Amino acid sequence: MIQPGGHSVHPFPGHPSDDTGRRGWEDGLKDGYAEGYLRGRSKSIVEKARPPLPFRQIRILYVSSGKGFPYSPIDEAVIETLKTLTASVVTTEVSQPIRELAAAHRPDLLLALDGMDLPVEQVDAVRALGIRTAIWLTDDPYYTDMTTKIAPHYDYVFTLERNCLDLYRSLGCRNVHYLPFAAYTGHYRPTLTRSAVRRQVSFIGSAYWNRVEFLRPLIGPLMEKGLMINGIWWDRLPEYTQYPDRIEIGKWMGPVETAEVYSGTKIVINLHRSALDSSVNNNALQIGAISPNPRTFEISASSTLQLVDVREDLASFYKPGVEIETFANGDELIDKINFYLSHEKERQEIALRALERTFREHTYSHRLNELLGTIF
Template identity: 50%
Template structure:
């Protein structure tokens, strides 16, 4: 064959392969969006005025602040937004909201809560980091009328402290931050992990290093130079790199498999949990990864199956060897991998959004079923923002 003919044949083959790859990715993205479009949306609006106290702590809490703020704005008739550094009690006494909802609250002066309660204003807190800072939260929660925690094991503990109204409200994801996408081919990886190198994770990844070194892997986060064989993975690690939601979501979407590994409840170096309360509930990443329609391989937690069905909507592991075995299997079985990812995404969008969780919160705070008000018809001036 003449050189010119062979070059033309190679170009045609490459063009055909690129077209097929683009078609496959576009079809997958369309399949995901079609599935999401079939899920009924939360459309109730509570005829109340809520004041939301953001953490004001900056990243990584700012995306949570944003998600709660944006979602609450669609669920209540009037929303006033402040942050923990402002004179919240003074502002609330002027504006008289039906409830003041505090997110996290670890750096919020409980004296302001006392001032609100003494003036007849209801208060609620949603704790975002249980059980890792129980030494701090145990002195905070008794001041609030209603306590919401993302950790199931915290509920009975707080009730034993004398808190009358404690509810399990696990975390979730915000569709405005995490959802299917179609990233550039150049950014795609086989295996991804995003997160800090806590000591329990370092122990795991020390055993995973030889396997991950032979894969198209990405690890992003702080402290990963602690690995005993760091040099084997150096080229695959974005060391001390913090990702916001947009970059994180794109990175998940570009991955065939994303590892999820919870931090340990008994990490004395980083936790403030001297009582040793164990953790059984899933972390926010569980929902964020699922929302991006990528196969999630997650360490087992006792309450995980309440949110995603193992082997059907999520894949679980309980040892480094099992993790390697399952990743290797699903890298070789694309159809199975995609079906689990698609089912996990559907479950996340159906059951585990901020709209789901905050609707549950409002139903507890205001148990009379509200009328369904058309969100788009609410006067814009009813949503005030301070700060």
């Protein structure tokens, strides 16, 4: 556009005149549109009306893990969800007189999370009152040396590892069921306005040795792609001192903060811990893990692309290449990061399909409805 006097002006305020500035302006406009599209579609999915789950006129005595963080957010998720599905929820901890509480409240079910610090004598005493008992095991198969000793004391055993079903049945447990964790949408959900977090690639989790060994040969290329790491023990990675502003050492991130980082990251890496690491596990039977970890559902609930190492049972929950992406080795991880960082539309569509699937099928409401439907 030419003004009187021969001066050229652009029809859009703020549009730069030089080629470099124009490209930057156009890239910013494109990025802003993509961000707005993602947030708008996410909002639509999160706020979509869904059929209500059954409400049961039953009373629950819930025994929390007693382990504090990071188990306490799971306790919160279970307690708050049970309140929406049942008539009454009484909560207690493993250190309290469980038998006396059960006798006073006469619940229809005692439900324990984890249960490794709950004396089995207390569980036996509750069963002697004619009250049904159930345990949801949180860490299978990593601590089966302990869980095999407590599981037979419950009427119902729920495990988040499919490989452990036959183990508990072999011990005489009559009612053993596969029930993975899920996303608690009170914690894990996408940021619905422009995110304050702007990351390319994130990994959040503890530096178990298999993770250190996998990531160490890739750390240079991953850092070039913008990787940021948060979690404990990352001083195990010899190269961590080279990236003081990119690797946060020794911090447990709470669920809300974690969800904000997930939602503000283009690609989140999920690398499972090893079930065969004797330095941290108590798994003398060397039972392998084939089921997805809780982080699988939490990342998917945050409207971001998840790259997860392959586990046999993963496809039961998300369709690879459609709702989630997988990798089998380091080269494949790098290749897929390169692809999705340069293909924003494809990245967003997978993230949005994962969000939709999660809110439709993989929340704590879905899991606890399944648990209650199995027992009652």
